[in-house]
Amino acid sequence: MTYEAPPFVSESLPEQGAAIYALRQMLKKTDCELKITFAPFLRGRKLALKDESVIGFFPVTQVNVTQDFTMSKVVYQTPWVFAERKDNPILWKKPEDILPYRIGNASGYEMAVSFQRLHQEKKLKLEPASTDELNLLKLANKRVDLVFIDAGIFAYLLKTSEKLKPYQNQLQLNSKVIHMDQYGVAFKKTPRAIKEMENFNKLASEEEFTRHVEAYFKKYPGP
Numbered sequence: 001m002t003y004e005a006p007p008f009v010s011e012s013l014p015e016q017g018a019a020i021y022a023l024r025q026m027l028k029k030t031d032c033e034l035k036i037t038f039a040p041f042l043r044g045r046k047l048a049l050k051d052e053s054v055i056g057f058f059p060v061t062q063v064n065v066t067q068d069f070t071m072s073k074v075v076y077q078t079p080w081v082f083a084e085r086k087d088n089p090i091l092w093k094k095p096e097d098i099l100p101y102r103i104g105n106a107s108g109y110e111m112a113v114s115f116q117r118l119h120q121e122k123k124l125k126l127e128p129a130s131t132d133e134l135n136l137l138k139l140a141n142k143r144v145d146l147v148f149i150d151a152g153i154f155a156y157l158l159k160t161s162e163k164l165k166p167y168q169n170q171l172q173l174n175s176k177v178i179h180m181d182q183y184g185v186a187f188k189k190t191p192r193a194i195k196e197m198e199n200f201n202k203l204a205s206e207e208e209f210t211r212h213v214e215a216y217f218k219k220y221p222g223p
Contacts, residue, residue, distance in 0.1 A: 014220045018156070019059060019076070022212035023185075026075075029203050042110070045069075048188065055193040060186035064110050069186040070194070073201045075209040076183040080112060082174035083139055083147040083154050090146060090174060102127055104135035104147040112148065112178050133161055140167035146174070150181065156217075 015021045016036060027034050037054070039047055048057040049068050056069065065071045082103075084090055092098055095115050102125045105111075111119045118124050127144045129135040135147045136157060151173055158168050187197040 018213045018216040021216045022209045025212045055196055056185055056187040058185045059183040061181050063113055065186050069188055071186055072184040072197050073204055074182040074184050075204050075206055078181050079151040079177045080179050080181050081151050081177055083149050084174050086170055086172050099123055101145040104129055104138050104144040106132050106135055133157055136164055140170055
């Protein structure tokens with residue numbers, strides 16, 4: 001079994017990151033072999049579709065699963081939010097309220113649904129960066145006002161990144177949640193992949209996945 005994974009699941013992290021660790025622990029219940037190929041999300045999705053040896057990619061949400069794949073049951077939920085500086089909290093109610101601000105966005109992430117129209121109309125002041133860590137550094141150094149980010153990734157990076165360590169007390173998450181991301185595995189619509197998805201859905205659960213993620217952070221607490 002092979003999955004494509006985005007940058008926040010990384011070869012440089014212990015055991016390839018918390019999400020892969022949790023996925024691998026759940027798959028130990030089966031005779032399925034997990035093989036990981038790393039790629040930015042959009043390229044990973046294309047590779048998964050073209051390569052016959054790849055049966056799917058991970059993680060995925062219903063927003064970006066596309067018609068060529070079927071999403072498994074949800075195994076993890078996390079808020080998608082803005083990171084901001086504590087000395088510059090942003091109050092907003094609707095996406096248009098964000099237009100005056102410079103926003104950092106990591107390459108490879110698809111735009112949040114509620115902001116897609118503004119993005120397509122090129123009204124958002126987006127500042128791209130190759131990683132979430134670089135985005136947060138730009139935020140800390142006042143090069144952007146906000147950063148699109150997964151709440152779990154924000155917490156992990158502030159805890160483990162040596163580069164962000166000087167700014168731990170300067171950054172925070174905005175109080176308004178953009179949306180809740182519900183993650184699963186995207187399986188191709190082939191007989192083999194569909195069979196694997198059926199097996200996966202029988203053993204997978206949010207509770208177990210979350211338990212393995214928590215165990216990972218206890219095992220690898222960072223610096």
